[in-house]
Amino acid sequence: MRKMIATALAAVLLIALSPAPARAAATTEIELFGTTLAARGAAVDVNFGITCPADVEGTATVSVTQTRDDGLTASGVVVDEFSCRNGGILNIARVTASVLGAPFERGRARLTMLVTGAAPINQNVRLQN
Amino acid sequence: MRRFTAFLAVLTALIIGSVLLLAPGAQADTGPSTTRVVTADRAAQGERVVVTLSATCPAGATIKVVVTVTAANDNRIAQGARQKKVDCAGTAQPIELRVEHNPIGAIFIVGAATATTVRTVCDDSGCDTISFDETIRIS
Numbered sequence: 484m485r486k487m488i489a490t491a492l493a494a495v496l497l498i499a500l501s502p503a504p505a506r507a508a509a510t511t512e513i514e515l516f517g518t519t520l521a522a523r524g525a526a527v528d529v530n531f532g533i534t535c536p537a538d539v540e541g542t543a544t545v546s547v548t549q550t551r552d553d554g555l556t557a558s559g560v561v562v563d564e565f566s567c568r569n570g571g572i573l574n575i576a577r578v579t580a581s582v583l584g585a586p587f588e589r590g591r592a593r594l595t596m597l598v599t600g601a602a603p604i605n606q607n608v609r610l611q612n
Numbered sequence: 613m614r615r616f617t618a619f620l621a622v623l624t625a626l627i628i629g630s631v632l633l634l635a636p637g638a639q640a641d642t643g644p645s646t647t648r649v650v651t652a653d654r655a656a657q658g659e660r661v662v663v664t665l666s667a668t669c670p671a672g673a674t675i676k677v678v679v680t681v682t683a684a685n686d687n688r689i690a691q692g693a694r695q696k697k698v699d700c701a702g703t704a705q706p707i708e709l710r711v712e713h714n715p716i717g718a719i720f721i722v723g724a725a726t727a728t729t730v731r732t733v734c735d736d737s738g739c740d741t742i743s744f745d746e747t748i749r750i751s
Contacts, residue, residue: 522724522747523684555687563743577745579682579726582691582717586684 511535511567511600518547518594518608521577524586527559527610529576533598535567541599545576549592549610555585557592565598642733642740643670647677649727649748650706658719661692661711661750665729671702673735681711683725683750688718700733725750 516530527547533539543565548558559578566572580586587610596604651664661681669675676697683690692711713719727748732741 522682522726525682525684525689525724526726526745551687553687577726577728579680579691579728580684580689582682582689582714584689585687586689 510602511537511539511598513596513598513601513604515594515596515604515606515608518592518610520587520589520610520612524557524588525580527578527580527587527592529578529594529596530573531576531596532571532573533565533567533601534571535600536570538568539600540564540566543574543576543599544595544597545578546595547578547587547592547608547610548595549587549590551585551588552590553585557581557585557587559584559587641737642673642735645669645673645675645700645731645733645740645742647707647729647731647744649679649729649746652681652725652727652748652750654720654722654750655710658690658721659713661713661720661725663694663709663711663727665707665709666704667698667700667707667731668704669700669702669731669733670735671700673700673733674698675700676732676734677707677709678730679709679711680728681720681725681748681750682728683720683723685718685721690714690718690720692720720750722750724748 512534514532519528521528529545543563546560559580561576561578563576592610594608647665647667650666653662655662678695680693690713692713694709694711725748728745730743732739
């Protein structure tokens, strides 16, 4: 009888401890590599990496806004799904220009990125050919 | 002793069951599929672009494609979208879509453009949705 109780206790412990992976304290981070114009400014390709000490799935929202030399505004936003495993991934998000605005051109622009589990990025970038 | 063995067997079954139940639910697996823009021809004085896709998806499934074409026209943007649903043949099949321009924007002109194709492939097991961007040429 005592053996049975011991076995039952061991089983309860096994079930309680085994399948729940601990949530790592380390955080997901975004690294921006570059922003290039595509299709004569109809879109901007945003190259970035995500490092994830713990596996993460979620969305990356990328927004680019530019005030052109002629004063017109070009802007766009894209939401991409990603799945980050084994430490990190590389990604390209294509931000298409809004039909209400102008095409993107070479030069300064404002980039905002929201990635699941990571601190948001909001910085000036250079759009290149 | 026999009772103990039975108890152990039940225990093992319970543990295996819990592990199986807790395994992450896999997404619907509808099999491999692709889409690619083959041609994009300007039509109706730029009011429209006729896009031909080459699509592959497993026979027996259905594929819905939503194609959005965006292009620069001087200092304005030309954009249009169109969707179509067809049955999969199991081999590469052409899908033609007549993409009308959004009247808020400019008309299409010949040259580089970007195309976003969102495909939803469905079969008995469920649906998979995949988005694909490519640079194309309107001619």
